[in-house]
Amino acid sequence: xxxxxxxxxxxxxxxxxxxxxxxxxxxxxxxxxxxxxxxxxxxxxxxxxxxxxxxxxxxxxxxxxxxxxxxxxxxxxxxxxxxxxxxxxxxxxxxxxxxxxxxxxxxxxxxxxxxxxxxxxxxxxxxxxxxxxxxxxxxxxxxxxxxxxxxxxxxxxxxxxxxxxxxxxxxxxxxxxxxxxxxxxxxxxxxxxxxxxxxxxxxxxxxxxxxxxxxxxxxxxxxxxxxxxxxxxxxxxxxxxxxxxxxxxxxxxxxxxxxxxxxxxxxxxxxxxxxxxxxxxxxxxxxxxxxxxxxxxxxxxxxxxxxxxx
Numbered sequence: 001x002x003x004x005x006x007x008x009x010x011x012x013x014x015x016x017x018x019x020x021x022x023x024x025x026x027x028x029x030x031x032x033x034x035x036x037x038x039x040x041x042x043x044x045x046x047x048x049x050x051x052x053x054x055x056x057x058x059x060x061x062x063x064x065x066x067x068x069x070x071x072x073x074x075x076x077x078x079x080x081x082x083x084x085x086x087x088x089x090x091x092x093x094x095x096x097x098x099x100x101x102x103x104x105x106x107x108x109x110x111x112x113x114x115x116x117x118x119x120x121x122x123x124x125x126x127x128x129x130x131x132x133x134x135x136x137x138x139x140x141x142x143x144x145x146x147x148x149x150x151x152x153x154x155x156x157x158x159x160x161x162x163x164x165x166x167x168x169x170x171x172x173x174x175x176x177x178x179x180x181x182x183x184x185x186x187x188x189x190x191x192x193x194x195x196x197x198x199x200x201x202x203x204x205x206x207x208x209x210x211x212x213x214x215x216x217x218x219x220x221x222x223x224x225x226x227x228x229x230x231x232x233x234x235x236x237x238x239x240x241x242x243x244x245x246x247x248x249x250x251x252x253x254x255x256x257x258x259x260x261x262x263x264x265x266x267x268x269x270x271x272x273x274x275x276x277x278x279x280x281x282x283x284x285x286x287x288x289x290x291x292x293x294x295x296x297x298x299x300x301x302x303x304x305x306x307x308x309x310x
Contacts (some may be wrong), residue, residue, distance in 0.1 A: 003048040004033070004145075007084040009122045011092075022085055025118040032116075032147055034297065045114065048082030052104045054085020066072055091125040091184035092173045096133050108240035111141030120162070121169040130166035133199055134159060200278035201287060214287070222271070222278045224250060229279060231292040237297050240272035 008022045014242075036042045065073040075087060084105040098101045105115065108227040109231040115137070117123040124130035125144075134153055138145065143154035149165050152158040185213045201222055203215040211280045228243045238246075245259075247270045252259040282288035283296050290296060 002045050002114065003082065004042070004045050004109075004116055005048040005051070005082050005084060005105055005109070006116040006118075007102065007123060008083060008118065009089060009091065009099070009101075010087055011090045011249060020118065020122070021086070023124065026083060028147060029116055030120055032297045037280075048108070048113075049080060049082040050108055051081055051085075052080060052101050053083065053085035053087065054100045055089065058088070073207030090295040091121065091123065092177070093127040095126060096123060109137070109140065109142050113141075114143050114145055116147065117143045118163040120146050120151075121172070124166050125164070125169050125173040127170045131163060134162060199285070200274075200281050201285070219245060219282070219287065221251060222282045225270070225275050225279055226282065226288055227291065229275075229297070232290050234293050235295070240276050243275050244268070244270055244272045 007132050007186075008025045008027065008029075010020065010022055033042065033047065049261045054076040055074065056062060057075050066071055084099040084101040086099045089098075089099045089101075099107060109115070120130075123144075124133070134144065136193040138153070143152065145152050146162060146165070148162065151161050151165065153162050165214065176226060190196060199212065201215055201219045203218070205211045205213055208248075225243055225247055230238075231238055248259045251270065260266065260269065264270050280296075283290065
């Protein structure tokens, strides 16, 4: 018996406010399936028995929740209703088979199965990615149904329409990306922070967190962080631990106190992690510069290993 599996995706916390939350997408799928089943169009098709969802647990402000140990909380779990859900995953940055739920979905699909999407931009924002998945799934006897555009790729017209709408979704993302870059460049030239989250070198002067002014005291410390990072002959750089120790010694001397540690009260403020973030933000925003002959060294981030991914 062929099965149908709904794939749901949201990229960030604003998706819920725009009316495409996972709950809305799932409800639309159930309504659509019940209607099509009642009309006799899906007589031999049932909803899949397995599913999976994964992503960070966000609070009402859109920030990741943390447990008592300070670890980020996630919503990874198996499902038994056929739903595969990727939370906080961008279709612009990640192709379909680079997302954890999509990988698991692809592994359970069999010839004759269907994959349901709420809208084309919930699955693809890259035309090449859409065409590649369509070709791969057609070779395996798998079809896509895109609810918002009434597309069924089991037909020639459906495949043609899917390619057109995928190109339109990619164009929409490209235009958004260009506008975002223009806005960031304007903020950079105006000396403003690039977003409303904590930006080192700035201090907020309004309770709404929408007015920021340069914090010269903090900028002086961050310029010291940059100098300490590149205190060794290029291309060598000091470790963040050594940078943190040096900066804390300077700050403690200026404030007339003893240097702090992570376990002291109050604890160390300029930790290695905080120094690294401040270093990147200052150089990206453009209000700080590197010493002559030095080049920016970005942090190396470890990728979370996806269990069950092929």
